[in-house]
Amino acid sequence: MGNQMKVGIGTAISRVDGREKVTGAARYAAEYVVPDMLYGVIVSSAIAKGSITAIDEDAARSVPGIVEILSHKNRPGEAWFDRSYKDELNIPGTPFKALHDSTILFSGQPVAVVLGKTFEAARYAASLVAITYQEEAHNIDFAVSLAEKFLPKKKRNTYHPPKTRGEPDKAFDAAALQLHEEYHLATEHHNPMEMHASTVEWHGDGRITVYDKTQGSQGVQAYIASGFGFSKKDVRVVNAYVGGGFGSGLRPQYQTQLAVLAAKKTKRSVRVVMTRQQMFTHAHRPECTYSIKLGAETTGMFTSIYGDATTSTSRFENNMEDIVTWGMMNYASPNAGGEYTVAPRDTYTSADMRAPGAATGMTLFEIAVDEMAYKAKVDPLEFRTINYSEIDAMNELPFTSKALREAYREGAKAFGWSRRTPEPRSMTDGRELVGWGVATGMWDAQFSKTSASAKLSANGHLEVACATSDIGTGTYTVMTQVAADTLGLSITQITAKLGDSDLPTAPVEGGSWGAASSGAAVQLACQAVGKKLFKAAKGLEGDPFGAANFDDVEFVDGHMKLKGSDVAGVPLTTIMRSSGENSIEAEETASSGISGMISMMKKARNTHSAVFVEVKVDEDLNVVRVTRVVNAVAAGRIINPKTARSQILGGVVMGIGMALHEETFADVKLGRWMNHDYAEYHVPANADIYDIEVLFVDEPDPEVTPLGVKGLGEIGIVGTAAAVANAIYHATGKRVRSLPITIDKLLELEK
Amino acid sequence: MPTLTASRPLPAEASRPIDTIPITLTVNGSVRRLQVEPWTTLLDLLRDKLDLTGTKKGCDHGQCGACTVLIDGRRINSCLTLAVVRDGCAITTIEGMATGADLHPLQAAFIEHDAFQCGYCTPGQICSAQGLINEGRATSRDDVRELMSGNLCRCGAYTNITDAVMDVLQAEPAR
Numbered sequence: 001m002g003n004q005m006k007v008g009i010g011t012a013i014s015r016v017d018g019r020e021k022v023t024g025a026a027r028y029a030a031e032y033v034v035p036d037m038l039y040g041v042i043v044s045s046a047i048a049k050g051s052i053t054a055i056d057e058d059a060a061r062s063v064p065g066i067v068e069i070l071s072h073k074n075r076p077g078e079a080w081f082d083r084s085y086k087d088e089l090n091i092p093g094t095p096f097k098a099l100h101d102s103t104i105l106f107s108g109q110p111v112a113v114v115l116g117k118t119f120e121a122a123r124y125a126a127s128l129v130a131i132t133y134q135e136e137a138h139n140i141d142f143a144v145s146l147a148e149k150f151l152p153k154k155k156r157n158t159y160h161p162p163k164t165r166g167e168p169d170k171a172f173d174a175a176a177l178q179l180h181e182e183y184h185l186a187t188e189h190h191n192p193m194e195m196h197a198s199t200v201e202w203h204g205d206g207r208i209t210v211y212d213k214t215q216g217s218q219g220v221q222a223y224i225a226s227g228f229g230f231s232k233k234d235v236r237v238v239n240a241y242v243g244g245g246f247g248s249g250l251r252p253q254y255q256t257q258l259a260v261l262a263a264k265k266t267k268r269s270v271r272v273v274m275t276r277q278q279m280f281t282h283a284h285r286p287e288c289t290y291s292i293k294l295g296a297e298t299t300g301m302f303t304s305i306y307g308d309a310t311t312s313t314s315r316f317e318n319n320m321e322d323i324v325t326w327g328m329m330n331y332a333s334p335n336a337g338g339e340y341t342v343a344p345r346d347t348y349t350s351a352d353m354r355a356p357g358a359a360t361g362m363t364l365f366e367i368a369v370d371e372m373a374y375k376a377k378v379d380p381l382e383f384r385t386i387n388y389s390e391i392d393a394m395n396e397l398p399f400t401s402k403a404l405r406e407a408y409r410e411g412a413k414a415f416g417w418s419r420r421t422p423e424p425r426s427m428t429d430g431r432e433l434v435g436w437g438v439a440t441g442m443w444d445a446q447f448s449k450t451s452a453s454a455k456l457s458a459n460g461h462l463e464v465a466c467a468t469s470d471i472g473t474g475t476y477t478v479m480t481q482v483a484a485d486t487l488g489l490s491i492t493q494i495t496a497k498l499g500d501s502d503l504p505t506a507p508v509e510g511g512s513w514g515a516a517s518s519g520a521a522v523q524l525a526c527q528a529v530g531k532k533l534f535k536a537a538k539g540l541e542g543d544p545f546g547a548a549n550f551d552d553v554e555f556v557d558g559h560m561k562l563k564g565s566d567v568a569g570v571p572l573t574t575i576m577r578s579s580g581e582n583s584i585e586a587e588e589t590a591s592s593g594i595s596g597m598i599s600m601m602k603k604a605r606n607t608h609s610a611v612f613v614e615v616k617v618d619e620d621l622n623v624v625r626v627t628r629v630v631n632a633v634a635a636g637r638i639i640n641p642k643t644a645r646s647q648i649l650g651g652v653v654m655g656i657g658m659a660l661h662e663e664t665f666a667d668v669k670l671g672r673w674m675n676h677d678y679a680e681y682h683v684p685a686n687a688d689i690y691d692i693e694v695l696f697v698d699e700p701d702p703e704v705t706p707l708g709v710k711g712l713g714e715i716g717i718v719g720t721a722a723a724v725a726n727a728i729y730h731a732t733g734k735r736v737r738s739l740p741i742t743i744d745k746l747l748e749l750e751k
Numbered sequence: 752m753p754t755l756t757a758s759r760p761l762p763a764e765a766s767r768p769i770d771t772i773p774i775t776l777t778v779n780g781s782v783r784r785l786q787v788e789p790w791t792t793l794l795d796l797l798r799d800k801l802d803l804t805g806t807k808k809g810c811d812h813g814q815c816g817a818c819t820v821l822i823d824g825r826r827i828n829s830c831l832t833l834a835v836v837r838d839g840c841a842i843t844t845i846e847g848m849a850t851g852a853d854l855h856p857l858q859a860a861f862i863e864h865d866a867f868q869c870g871y872c873t874p875g876q877i878c879s880a881q882g883l884i885n886e887g888r889a890t891s892r893d894d895v896r897e898l899m900s901g902n903l904c905r906c907g908a909y910t911n912i913t914d915a916v917m918d919v920l921q922a923e924p925a926r
Binding site for chain 2: 014015017018019020021022023024025026027028030031033058059060061062063064118119120121124125128191192193194195241242243244245246273275276471472473474642643645646647649650651652653654677678679683684685686687688689690691692
């Protein structure tokens with residue numbers, strides 16, 4: 001390398017969008033300046049189920065500056081068929097259509113939008129819209145809804161039914177050690193810091209530009225086109241900056257529908273922003289109950305695994321998750337099986353939230369594993385290695401790679417696990433009980449067909465572009481690094497563009513496939529530009545590359561040079577000049593291809609992690625502090641250790657929230673969420689978070705995805721809450737099987 | 752089940768026009784003479800009227816800290832103060848932290864330590880950290896963690912935020 005800083009794959013560079021974010025220059029969905037725009041404020045249903053019988057708008061309409069009030073009575077026409085409202089996730093059922101008719105399906109459902117010249121006028125007027133409802137009996141109590149649980153006939157396409165092996169019931173009955181317990185996870189809300197917002201710019205010629213809080217601009221574009229009577233080419237969706245998602249922006253949320261309907265009605269630009277309270281009226285992680293039966297030999301070897309789980313959904317759609325499969329895949333028990341159902345309640349449909357299914361199913365299972373380790377009197381880490389499976393034990397497939405053993409080893413070493421004394425309540429620090437717990441994490445390493453373009457200008461500047469999203473994941477930086485690596489450029493010579501439906505095709509940002517997929521697409525596009533450059537270099541004076549083939553050259557420090565040569569080569573700008581072109585561009589699509597698809601059927605692809613947690617528990621007050629976390633992650637190749645570490649830190653923090661804080665309480669009488677704000681729905685604050693160490697274990701895997709990248713957005717949360725729960729048990733001897741572990745639950749066990 | 756009817760306010764009461772009040776604010780060093788409706792929060796004034804959208808709205812209830820700005824050097828949730836009551840005050844927002852192209856040390860430290868992911872809480876975190884430094888109360892990591900806890904970060908960048916703030920705190924004694 002020359003004197004330029006190394007910036008390619010594997011380098012811990014700072015985020016390329018950092019300056020925009022720390023100076024306030026980054027604009028989010030509600031921050032685009034659009035002339036003559038109306039502010040829309042949403043009126044939410046006061047009841048959970050029934051219908052609207054009357055809307056009195058007189059007072060609201062008399063507020064100066066109010067232009068229109070939109071409700072089911074006067075909304076513009078929209079598509080008739082349910083299929084027109086299907087989004088990329090394609091959840092089976094009837095998609096929610098805002099302002100469609102007088103029916104109320106859930107508390108907080110948007111029933112009107114007040115449009116004013118100022119936000120303040122619209123907000124005031126919204127408080128004056130007087131709605132009369134006919135109420136019907138409702139239920140949002142998960143425990144009550146279990147009476148109606150069922151397995152939907154039409155499955156969600158991401159759902160994997162548990163595959164039974166052996167005879168789990170018989171093996172359980174015969175097992176020397178038995179565990180049969182119920183585990184539970186509370187309803188959680190995503191609560192990204194940025195509230196869902198849409199700014200619709202009405203161009204007046206049939207075109208609209210929608211600045212939307214979404215994890216997928218092209219998904220929203222297609223959705224608006226099919227549902228709201230636009231031609232796809234007339235709808236542009238921009239999400240250049242997204243203030244967090246965690247899954248809440250995978251589906252178009254109702255503010256998008258409302259803003260588009262309002263713009264159509266008024267033929268003006270409209271902005272609709274949810275309140276924090278309204279952020280509790282859509283996506284949420286389903287509540288879950290999970291009955292786990294484990295059988296083991298006295299040595300701790302599993303003989304049987306059986307899980308029966310139910311998660312919550314709405315009355316109008318069947319959201320499904322993989323809950324019971326994770327334990328069956330991860331552990332080498334000869335007998336395993338499971339059942340899964342959903343239970344409908346009168347809320348909005350539950351949704352994918354960071355590691356959907358695994359964050360619930362793997363985490364709860366890992367608490368049961370800890371319990372069985374104690375029954376077998378085996379160290380919990382040792383117990384996991386005794387039952388280690390080299391293959392995906394449920395699907396009986398080898399992994400493309402699985403460095404979980406190394407993660408256990410390196411994590412344990414960094415944590416100091418060997419100094420742990422096994423008995424509960426055996427470690428103390430002053431007046432606090434100390435507990436050390438461990439858990440395993442597992443998530444999918446997915447890849448999704450993605451396109452990208454690359455354009456090298458005559459001045460040597462490269463622009464790479466892809467319609468993917470950066471929801472804090474570091475996608476701008478990853479795209480830039482892959483491009484720098486492929487064409488030997490510095491960061492300042494590259495601009496990465498994303499978050500715009502006009503750009504080359506990309507799926508919604510989710511499932512941890514973003515870096516692997518958009519990275520691969522950018523690499524292909526840059527390689528194609530490289531090939532064109534090589535062709536152009538044939539015309540250089542003196543023919544410096546002579547008879548060389550493309551494979552004989554490399555791109556280093558802004559030059560094209562012969563591999564292994566000491567000569568710097570030819571600057572790309574010189575090649576550009578001699579080509580006479582203003583720019584050289586290429587667009588390429590990364591897909592798994594036939595070999596990839598065959599590999600997918602023959603091999604399992606997953607990330608793994610080993611999470612070690614120290615808690616300190618005040619014996620008198622039962623206050624729990626998570627004082628130390630080591631998360632050792634096996635996730636293939638790491639493109640940027642700095643942003644990768646942040647992804648894991650974020651997952652761990654949300655996992656601590658799952659363990660100790662996060663719970664949306666149902667007011668079963670009113671049929672609404674009680675704690676619908678940041679004061680009452682607790683997410684971890686800075687003071688809740690102590691030391692977190694992230695390790696990436698070496699796991700070369702050229703087969704899993706084109707770049708060998710597995711993705712990191714979700715693995716950090718999986719298992720973390722179990723490690724906390726297990727540490728609390730070790731500290732206190734109290735086994736809490738319902739997350740979050742709040743003080744009241746610990747106090748209850750003292751009785 | 753019963754019919755639920757909301758109370759109906761009188762249109763005559765609702766239709767009263769809102770008078771504006773003249774105020775003068777010094778925003779990031781520039782004197783701004785403004786006509787402001789009394790029901791406009793400082794946050795909405797900054798974002799909607801002055802196009803200073805770096806200050807974020809995360810809850811509008813003083814619960815998340817995303818809207819933190821500095822008023823006469825003190826950190827404050829701008830969603831919880833009406834603009835008119837700040838007549839005569841000097842306000843610093845995230846847009847006023849850098850000096851030309853030179854980033855403020857906190858801004859540079861946040862980038863260096865990757866103290867954000869989505870970036871939405873970041874302007875509030877940085878303004879809050881400057882307020883914390885001005886207060887001169889924090890000396891240790893534990894102090895910073897505690898005294899920065901009014902600024903939520905859902906991406907979970909807390910350890911990096913604390914690292915970034917500690918860097919600047921140690922380099923720059925209280926003023």
